[in-house]
Amino acid sequence: MAVTRLLFAVPILIVAAGMFAPGFTSATPLPEGPNVVGMVQAGFSRDSITLHAGDRLELANTSNFLHVVTLGWNSLMEREPGAPRFGGRWGLASMPHGAVYLTRPWDVPGVYHLTCTLQAAMNLTVMVVGRPAASKSPGISR
Secondary structure, three states, X not given: OHHHHHHHHHHHHHHHHHHHOOOOOOOOOOOOOOOEEEEEOOEEOOOEEEEEOOEOOEEEEOOOOOEEEEEEEOOEEOOOOOOOOOOOOOOEEEEOOXXXXXXXXXXXXXXXXXXXXXXXXXXXXXXXXOOOOOOOOOOOOO
């Protein structure tokens, strides 16, 4: 009798786990590039990133979780004066597994924050600094 219940319950638990708890591994590789931040399950692949004014940030969901990214902190959407317009009409970027989102240019130097509205501990600090000075090649004097 107990074996019959167990044989009945196990498949239901497996199906429920697949529906409500995404896998804990990821097969999607992170794109290459200096301004790329990945998403690994319930977090970003790093805590912060430094961009130069005019750079764009590339977010890549390499996890099996759905992420909804916005400007703000601890899942709370906040205005970030100077930050580029983010996401779609509502200021949100919905990112299912494998999605890549390229932001608009970050033109104003400052410190900004991105968060996932679904995972409160998922926060990213974006530091924007001025453009690096153009290197001057030594001139030939005559």
